[in-house]
Amino acid sequence: xxxxxxxxxxxxxxxxxxxxxxxxxxxxxxxxxxxxxxxxxxxxxxxxxxxxxxxxxxxxxxxxxxxxxxxxxxxxxxxxxxxxxxxxxxxxxxxxxxxxxxxxxxxxxxxxxxxxxxxxxxxxxxxxxxxxxxxxxxxxxxxxxxxxxxxxxxxxxxxxxxxxxxxxxxxx
Amino acid sequence: xxxxxxxxxxxxxxxxxxxxxxxxxxxxxxxxxxxxxxxxxxxxxxxxxxxxxxxxxxxxxxxxxxxxxxxxxxxxxxxxxxxxxxxxxxxxxxxxxxxxxxxxxxxxxxxxxxxxxx
Numbered sequence: 702x703x704x705x706x707x708x709x710x711x712x713x714x715x716x717x718x719x720x721x722x723x724x725x726x727x728x729x730x731x732x733x734x735x736x737x738x739x740x741x742x743x744x745x746x747x748x749x750x751x752x753x754x755x756x757x758x759x760x761x762x763x764x765x766x767x768x769x770x771x772x773x774x775x776x777x778x779x780x781x782x783x784x785x786x787x788x789x790x791x792x793x794x795x796x797x798x799x800x801x802x803x804x805x806x807x808x809x810x811x812x813x814x815x816x817x818x819x820x821x822x823x824x825x826x827x828x829x830x831x832x833x834x835x836x837x838x839x840x841x842x843x844x845x846x847x848x849x850x851x852x853x854x855x856x857x858x859x860x861x862x863x864x865x866x867x868x869x870x871x872x873x
Numbered sequence: 874x875x876x877x878x879x880x881x882x883x884x885x886x887x888x889x890x891x892x893x894x895x896x897x898x899x900x901x902x903x904x905x906x907x908x909x910x911x912x913x914x915x916x917x918x919x920x921x922x923x924x925x926x927x928x929x930x931x932x933x934x935x936x937x938x939x940x941x942x943x944x945x946x947x948x949x950x951x952x953x954x955x956x957x958x959x960x961x962x963x964x965x966x967x968x969x970x971x972x973x974x975x976x977x978x979x980x981x982x983x984x985x986x987x988x989x990x991x
Binding site: 812 | 882888965966968971977
């Protein structure tokens with residue numbers, strides 16, 4: 702390996718570490734916000750901010766790795782094995798949807814993140830249905846769709862602003 | 874925000890509204906039951922009009938009072954079902970994920986349809 706290549710790999714590792722740490726901090730901050738909407742499963746999805754930024758900046762592979770790493774670590778630290786399964790289902794589905802929409806180039810960060818928020822909630826709902834073996838859980842669907850839409854759009858808008866401002870940071 | 878973003882948002886809101894409307898029209902004012910299932914199996918069916926306290930195994934306690942049902946106690950750490958508001962409309966449910974307990978309100982008409990669908 703040439704010196705420049707070694708430098709690039711080191712850079713990538715450093716960036717990835719910073720993004721993972723950031724995402725974990727957001728996950729932690731999220732647990733401190735005591736919002737109760739009467740419907741289980743609604744949250745802001747702050748950690749998703751980092752996922753959206755990485756998705757737009759370096760692509761879906763890094764975003765997926767970051768997302769999975771973050772969910773497993775955050776699950777062990779602030780959640781349970783149970784919450785890891787839920788978060789993984791939501792996280793992977795939402796990332797798949799976001800990556801596809803991002804590729805079309807027809808949506809802004811807000812639109813992509815909105816679809817991500819909604820599909821995240823759908824993924825979790827499907828796991829919940831499988832866990833309790835009833836379709837009654839589907840009762841929450843409209844509320845979860847609306848919640849995913851609002852939180853996703855908010856996070857996406859913030860991600861868009863952040864991306865504008867970190868343009869000068871070297872591409873990884 | 875691009876134009877496509879707004880179209881996507883409108884589509885999601887429309888989907889939510891349609892599901893909400895279906896849920897709304899499914900309600901009827903006939904006799905209502907509370908169906909309790911544990912891990913997918915029916916634990917019991919109770920009349921919503923009758924005040925009663927139901928012990929669901931050793932994990933949850935359900936109270937039916939003044940035409941609505943609420944989870945009074947659960948042994949799980951998150952207490953989401955206990956904090957959940959009381960339910961009284963058809964299709965509404967209280968779900969305790971850790972204990973796999975589902976409490977749902979069903980009307981006399983819809984319950985038979987649901988029976989087939991499930």
